[in-house]
Amino acid sequence: MTIGLVPTARERVRAEITAEITDAARRQLAEVGAAALSLRAVAREVGMVSSAVYRYFPSRDELLTRLIIDGYDALGAAAETADDPGAPPRERWLAVCRAVRAWALAHPHEYALLYGSPVPGYSAPRDTVPAASRVGIVLGRILGDAARAGTLPTAAGERDPALISDDAVAILGGEHPALDETVRVRALMAWSALFGTLSFELFGHFVGSVEDGDRYFDRVTTDLAVLIGF
Amino acid sequence: MTIGLVPTARERVRAEITAEITDAARRQLAEVGAAALSLRAVAREVGMVSSAVYRYFPSRDELLTRLIIDGYDALGAAAETADDPGAPPRERWLAVCRAVRAWALAHPHEYALLYGSPVPGYSAPRDTVPAASRVGIVLGRILGDAARAGTLPTAAGERDPALISDDAVAILGGEHPALDETVRVRALMAWSALFGTLSFELFGHFVGSVEDGDRYFDRVTTDLAVLIGF
DNA sequence: CCGTTGACGAGAGCGGTGCTCTCGTTCGAG
DNA sequence: CTCGAACGAGAGCACCGCTCTCGTCAACGG
Numbered sequence: 001m002t003i004g005l006v007p008t009a010r011e012r013v014r015a016e017i018t019a020e021i022t023d024a025a026r027r028q029l030a031e032v033g034a035a036a037l038s039l040r041a042v043a044r045e046v047g048m049v050s051s052a053v054y055r056y057f058p059s060r061d062e063l064l065t066r067l068i069i070d071g072y073d074a075l076g077a078a079a080e081t082a083d084d085p086g087a088p089p090r091e092r093w094l095a096v097c098r099a100v101r102a103w104a105l106a107h108p109h110e111y112a113l114l115y116g117s118p119v120p121g122y123s124a125p126r127d128t129v130p131a132a133s134r135v136g137i138v139l140g141r142i143l144g145d146a147a148r149a150g151t152l153p154t155a156a157g158e159r160d161p162a163l164i165s166d167d168a169v170a171i172l173g174g175e176h177p178a179l180d181e182t183v184r185v186r187a188l189m190a191w192s193a194l195f196g197t198l199s200f201e202l203f204g205h206f207v208g209s210v211e212d213g214d215r216y217f218d219r220v221t222t223d224l225a226v227l228i229g230f
Numbered sequence: 231m232t233i234g235l236v237p238t239a240r241e242r243v244r245a246e247i248t249a250e251i252t253d254a255a256r257r258q259l260a261e262v263g264a265a266a267l268s269l270r271a272v273a274r275e276v277g278m279v280s281s282a283v284y285r286y287f288p289s290r291d292e293l294l295t296r297l298i299i300d301g302y303d304a305l306g307a308a309a310e311t312a313d314d315p316g317a318p319p320r321e322r323w324l325a326v327c328r329a330v331r332a333w334a335l336a337h338p339h340e341y342a343l344l345y346g347s348p349v350p351g352y353s354a355p356r357d358t359v360p361a362a363s364r365v366g367i368v369l370g371r372i373l374g375d376a377a378r379a380g381t382l383p384t385a386a387g388e389r390d391p392a393l394i395s396d397d398a399v400a401i402l403g404g405e406h407p408a409l410d411e412t413v414r415v416r417a418l419m420a421w422s423a424l425f426g427t428l429s430f431e432l433f434g435h436f437v438g439s440v441e442d443g444d445r446y447f448d449r450v451t452t453d454l455a456v457l458i459g460f
Numbered sequence: 461c462c463g464t465t466g467a468c469g470a471g472a473g474c475g476g477t478g479c480t481c482t483c484g485t486t487c488g489a490g
Numbered sequence: 491c492t493c494g495a496a497c498g499a500g501a502g503c504a505c506c507g508c509t510c511t512c513g514t515c516a517a518c519g520g
Contacts, residue, residue, distance in 0.1 A: 238517085
């Protein structure tokens with residue numbers, strides 16, 4: 001077994017088959033959702049017997065974890081490309097929100113896998129954290145740039161590390177300049193409110209209350225921008 | 231078959247067994263979650279064979295629907311008893327929020343069933359609507375009382391029925407006095423933000439960002455109260 | 461009062477699932 | 491060239507949702 005650099009033919013075909021399996025799994029996910037995703041059906045689609053798939057993924061949950069990471073990455077990439085660092089903070093925030101919503105509407109089952117109920121005995125593995133942080137990092141960068149531009153209030157009171165951790169602070173604007181904690185908490189709140197709105201829309205909790213999802217979403221994200229201070 | 235009033239012995243024992251099944255199912259739900267809830271295991275727990283359960287519930291999804299409705303009712307009842315109509319609006323809002331969170335923390339799997347990814351696809355959302363509306367009605371009553379007390383801005387611009395439907399308006403304060411649409415939209419937003427925060431907390435999206443969930447939640451709900459105008 | 465009917469529980473069975481194990485084959489590193 | 495590791499196939503286990511049949515037994519109508 002070679003370590004990196006030049007992959008052997010065996011490693012190459014292994015990577016290819018792994019990709020084939022994840023692609024088939026992603027198609028299954030988009031069609032029937034995570035709960036009904038069957039490893040056997042995936043195996044059938046790639047022309048394998050179910051036991052052969054276990055050479056590539058030790059369990060169905062590991063396969064789902066792969067899809068989760070890929071989903072976070074796709075969503076993070078969508079958020080990143082939607083963010084124009086030259087635009088004013090509010091426009092950047094709105095653009096990122098719209099991009100996140102567009103991705104969620106285009107991939108409802110993947111969104112449900114990421115932000116819906118966790119699957120049965122599933123414990124969020126550490127591997128998903130970096131990918132999951134990407135969209136938060138985009139928001140944090142907007143916040144930091146706005147702070148550097150001096151349009152946000154700087155630290156007034158003391159920080160409370162129990163309320164919002166050092167890691168989260170590092171993402172949400174960092175330490176320079178010293179943002180007021182209130183702003184960071186509101187940014188975190190806007191973040192979860194964004195996904196709360198999306199979850200309600202996608203999971204049908206707005207049925208009968210909101211007709212025009214596009215305009216409602218714009219209103220909400222605009223209100224959230226004002227709340228943050230953008 | 232008698233129609234209501236005096237139930238026959240047969241109807242009584244049927245209702246008893248149905249309750250036994252739902253109780254066992256609720257225990258299973260609390261233990262292993264909705265995705266892993268097995269009708270056969272429920273049957274075992276009540277000392278039946280699996281096929282016998284189908285005399286009472288036509289499918290596993292119908293059993294889940296029963297649990298969903300019961301869950302919405304339990305949550306709604308918790309919100310209703312937490313609301314003291316004599317208290318000022320902000321205190322009422324905070325109390326209801328805390329009650330909702332307390333219920334969610336005490337029944338995480340039930341909460342996931344209600345507000346996580348819809349598990350059976352789109353089985354029977356129609357029957358669930360009245361129960362699901364209860365907690366929203368509580369919030370709407372607070373909003374209406376506050377409006378009657380004259381502490382909220384009255385209608386300034388035109389209403390936009392596509393943004394927020396007539397049904398939702400009827401719940402969120404009604405037509406007298408004519409609340410400004412902005413306030414109603416913000417209330418709706420606060421409602422989804424509340425559940426967005428809870429979902430993030432329960433589904434682990436705050437891990438590494440928020441240490442003290444209690445205080446963070448109070449901060450968020452307080453901010454939301456200010457946003458609404460309470 | 462008795463016969464019919466319908467509800468009921470048990471059991472077998474079908475097709476599906478995740479996962480394990482064993483068995484030939486094949487391929488590539490030493 | 492050899493030998494071990496990786497691989498795919500297949501059988502099999504335990505479980506799942508759900509259907510069907512069958513014997514029983516209680517309630518209702520004539």
